[in-house]
Amino acid sequence: MVKKPLLFALILLSSRLLAQHALEFAPSFRNYSTDQGLPHNLVYDIYQDKTGYIWVATNEGISRFNGYAFEQFRDTLYTNVTSVMTGAVTEDERGRLWYVDFQARVFYIENGIIHPYPYNSVIAAQKGKTDFFHGLMLKGAGEEIWLVSHANGGVLHLWGAGKYEHILQDSNNFLVFEKNGKSQLIAHFDPRFNTKKEYAITFHQAESTRFIRLPFDHQKRLEGGYSLNRLKDDRWCLFHAGTLYLLQHGALVWMRPTDKAPLSIYEEPDGALLVGYQQGGLARYRSLDDFRADKKEGDFLSGMTVSKIIRDREGGYWIGTQQQGLFYCQAWNTGSTVQIPALMGQNVAALAWDGQNRLFAGTETVHLFEVNIRDRQWKELMPLDVTFLRRLHFDPKSQTLGLAGQPSMFYQNDRWEKFHISKPVMGQPSLLHSQDLYPTTGHRSWISAAVGCLFRFSLDKPFVVEDVSNDRHQSPMRFYTLIEAPDGRVWASRNDGLFEWRKGSGVFRPELEHPAFLQPFLDIDVLPDSSLVFCPKGHGVVIWKPGSTEVTVIGANEGLPSGRIHALHVESDGVIWACTQKGLYKLSPIGRRRYRLDKFTVQHGLPSNTVNDVLTIGEDIWIATAKGFFCLRDRPSEVPVPAPLFAKILVNNVPYPTASSLNLPHDSADLVIEYLSLYYRSNGDIPYRFRLQKPGDDTLWTFTKQRQVYFSNLPPEAYRFEVQAQDDDGQWSPVSSLAFRIHPPWWATWWAISLFVMGLGLGIYSLYRYRTGQIVHESRLNEEMLRLERSALQAQMNPHFIFNCLNSIQNFILKNESDAAVLYLAKFAKLVRSSLNASVEGGVRLEEEVNMLNHYLNLEQLRFKEAFEYLISVDPFLDQAHTVLPPLIVQPFVENAVLHGMKGLKKDGLILIKFYPENGFLCVEVRDNGLGLRQDESKDAKGSLGGKITRRRLELLNDQSTKDAISIAYSTPESGTGTAVLIRLPLRLVNMSHPGFSE
Structure with missing residues (x-):
């Protein structure tokens, strides 16, 4: 009789294994918080300036992100520790950033120093006790500024030497103020201070004013939050007190009740919407109609308050939250992380496909899942007593999934089956432990590569058909992987290279000698023309057709990394995929034994550069990485890496302006040049090359990943420092140049030397002429x-x-x-x-x-x-x-x-x-x-x-x-x-x- 606890456990396990879950995807987000140097995790605003820097307004001031670190700037008034609200950041025509803090003080940042606006005292005199300004607009280099009052909904206009005026004071509940059609100030007028007792929105554009009256439940006047977001085609989305309104061309288009406040909305070029909610995370809608119906395509960043969404010049998305700081997504529709909880952030070790609808994925610690691609469902497959997973292979003939590990197991008809191996001369059978498994042409027949032997066996028989084992008099051998080619020949990797396992005869080296054949490899596959593809240590990808003398090596010289390749995958058209610790490489044939290399890394959305396995199913590329399971639809559009900027120049530890040319004194013994490229896709991993040239020189490039170069004791001369950045495809950016001249001391100047030469010449002139x-x-x-x-x-x-x-x-x-x-x-x-x-x-x-x-x-x-x-x-x-x-x-x-x-x-x-x-x-x-x-x-x-x-x-x-x-x-x-x-x-x-x- 089965005891009740055990029965209950079996029932619970069965229900867990049979449970189907909806398959969800999420973009690959990169998080920046206080752990990465952000001043505060509460983000109000995000702004990208003309140069390309990302500015972040937080609850403890404003900071600038350069792709490597968050910078806060020196000030003497402690201004950069107070809140900088949404809509309070802008840039003037000179490239200076202006902002307003929560205390209604205006500042601008120039040359790394925060400067207060000269007429902050005028602003303070116009501010009420409960008022603050959260809107800012500039003209020129700050000759005129406009601020929006939160309390009375009006606009404060300042110009000249502290002159000011109030515009549209005591307006309706919401105000949109535009100047020159370029910028807008958006303010909410608190109903408690409204004297007109009517609910409407005011648009002040091109010196004209129009009002839109809105249906409103006065009982909810003081409930909920508010937001106003601008969309394309003069559309505006207003949320207030539990109601969502869509306005266009001065009229109300539709409205619907909602309990979620959309704080920030970004509209894609194709009409899709990204909507950040207060305590509701981030949602994506395919269209405005889906937004009206609240029909989401996806839900992300669950439970967070998303206060700002922007898209940078590279096409990347920046999402500001009030709990966990910034989130960055390089591209939205090109690939997504598979949202299976046990796979998220985990080391996904192996993949397999049944050739139809089922995809299998497992972690190194043997969390195994079946994904139904057609139905978008997943369920967990929990093999018992397996401690380590190495490879997965599926046999379409018998519809059996083989798990190579410790021990190896087989999954068929919704149940797991262990296999015990034995030889006719052996006594007690033992469990099969494998480095790799591969199905053969026979019925339920498999071959296995184990630590010290190769096995051929059938799942229908409890003993080994054939094996190759270590001779006890020989040094121990280790087998890593094997494959049966379409012609029936079996090829295996041993710790001393490539071997053919001939039935009944043992293993033999290929007749052709080649250095790559002497190195072990972790995976092997077959091209459509029956050529073998394998990855020997130190040789990249090797292609060889048995019987041929031609060996093709695609290695470091062709762009593959020098490290070991973990796995290979071959498509029916001859495309080869190579999994490495430095990303995923696609080798597309462009001629006889010639291939074009495309690289996929974290810069293309992958959760990690360590790729363990890959499968291509239709248009989708399923990738097992060290930090999760990823589905790549398309390679993100190429964005050239921008030319580096000169971030800092120090001469004898004294900062100099980062101009395109400098004149330096003769005692400039120590010169430090700091540069960087604002290429956020790279996640701070950008190769550079630089050189220092004199006139007429052709100096070789120096390659580095450092962002700072140091020169000491340069002799007086004219110099040109050149630097370039490289993207992930190996393309170099335009050259950034810094010309500088180190002037000689006065006694080595041309005029001093000229006087000396003239004096000397006068003394020897007569002798010189006579002798000449x-x-x-x-x-x-x-x-x-x-x-x-x-x-x-x-x-x-x-x-x-x-x-x-x-x-x-x-x-x-x-x-x-x-x-x-x-x-x-x-x-x-x-x-x-x-x-x-x-x-x-x-x-x-x-x-x-x-x-x-x-x-x-x-x-x-x-x-x-x-x-x-x-x-x-x-x-x-x-x-x-x-x-x-x-x-x-x-x-x-x-x-x-x-x-x-x-x-x-x-x-x-x-x-x-x-x-x-x-x-x-x-x-x-x-x-x-x-x-x-x-x-x-x-x-x-x-x-x-x-x-x-x-x-x-x-x-x-x-x-x-x-x-x-x-x-x-x-x-x-x-x-x-x-x-x-x-x-x-x-x-x-x-x-x-x-x-x-x-x-």
Whole structure:
């Protein structure tokens, strides 16, 4: 017989497991309270200024939020410890913030200091004992101000040197006052001070006044609170004494009774409304009609008084409450936290999906839930005696949920089932403990990765079909995860890398060797093309198709974090999701083994950057994080990170204005620059890079997350400090620049140095001029002597060359070879013309030099009766038309090769001439196969007149060069006969557009 307490417990547990609850969602809120530096948790007003700072009016003064910290400003009147009411904060055209405190005193903040309005005494004289001002409007930089009185509903207008007037005093119950169509003052006139005894709202706009009479139960006149909120299209929502009114264009549209006072209303561009209630939290309505019917889309911040709602320039929402300070929501419709109490703020470890409507989510401490996506219901599944959850997998064939943990369990037909494993050789069965489970193709067949072994088993049989265990003689092995691919092959992760588990044979490494295959990983999946996707430690995401030699690694260089990846998920279109401690990464294919990376973090609404698991179901992305369960509909719209602001500049611990350029004294030893980017999505986690440049420098960037940089002992110079901020997608903001100049001391200024230089110059001027004149005179003489000597040598060269040619013609005439003499004379004429042209120009093109050498060697062939052959070769990399060399430099060495090298030869003589470039030089090589240097020492080429003149010319050319660029080298070829001469000249190219030889 079952005892009653136990029966009651079983009934209670069953009812708990079967209980269905409505599935609700809430945006991911970030809370800022006194724990984060807010002066007080009671918030009245929120305002974003032109620069982008968020200002918060609290019960203990006003503070400014910069994305990192709340700032309160220095004052001497203790003004910033009194309440700053709603509607009492505004900004003038100079960017100064003005506010009114509860004691009806006006202040403005400039350069971090609170300044009182000069005519606060005038305001105090007009204020009644029970009165306060909670409306403020400015003109220009505060030349005129308007304040709304709470007691009499009128407007106090001040201008000039304390002049004032009352406008619309003793008005109706509510007053809307506008000036220039830009701002409005909204006030409530307490009925106890109303002398007209009528209930209406007054609109004073564009210098005209209109009244709207409202139905009102006079018995409720003093009951409840009041509020007046402006909507789009000249609509106003008024709440007073239990009645809600909608007004438009000066008329009442509708009214309804309500017991909740809407203190603040924000209307979205699509017409949806966010409504903050007094002690009623925050509600969202799809439309104004739903608001009229009180048909909420969602209810948030339950029980709190929401006093203000604004939307910042990034699209983020700021909600002020009177109990817990500020709440920030980056985006409303892009994603929401799943509102299951046991999952909220908890470490959700694993997810699974049945492929239809059921989604399963569990925490590390084994709180497990089934979520019906279609019906928007959830219920708790409480497995018994499970102490740790690692993974969830669903087998659609058998409709079974597998829980990998300590121990592992299986859920089917609304009940949990334990599995005891045993081997034929084992005795007592034991519970299955798994690191991971995966369903296989067999009926109710599963494979399991455990600490020291792999199991294959069926839920219909009480023993293991096959296992791979540690050999007791081997070091302990640990398996982490496994998968059965569509082709039936099983792949597993061991602490020493990737293995294939072959049925009946054990585990084997892949035949392909790769460093990533040697590292353990926590998850593995399969792409549509049967490629494996896994995440080895230190290698990011690795893609490999078994049998292929191609391995794709997507790691830190491609944008993935360097830490370990917890889980992977592959969509049917090949999109890969990677879960890390630094956010969720989406890898979308954009080509063969090429992927685009998108990152999802707390900046995109996630409760935490630690992502444990992910599933994609239709358009929804279900994400298990360390701080709750999140459903992401869409990535929030991209908002560029703004350029950093210079928040503070200290020079020797003295603050300087944060201007775009500064002039600093010479003793500016310590310089501190503080900067920040007003990018609230980042939650204070913004990477920066900065550099300090001098004119003409290209300094490398320094990367940091610090918001302050320190420079010491900078020398006097003009500097430019540049800084950029980076968003979560790696995009850099525009550059913010701060130019500053550190001036030198007076004795190092230009005028002091100039006077010193002038005084010194007067003392040495005469000596300087005298010595300079001597150097210039000697230089000109030396240059002229070199020029004349070179010209004289070149003039000697031409007659020497002509004499040799005429001597050859004379030999033909003496031997009665008249035909040869005539032919020789004709060719000689061409050669002479070319030689004279080269002498006049002072330089010869390579093609002309080759032509002259051809003419000359043709003449010598006639003279020697073709006892020798010659070959002139020019390297194709040389531009013969534009390469220039000194005239008659090569010809004397060719002449020596003919006269001395070919001497005594009757036939088979050979002269080779080569022109080629080498390391910026033009090399000319002249070879012959004649007697050689040793056999003709009496008539050595080095001792000939042409050779001496040429060497002297080269020496002079070297003297005029900046380095010893011209050289001659004699050698004997390897054959042992003949002579080789190598001439190295600077490689010069003439200007192609110029008829001369200017380079």
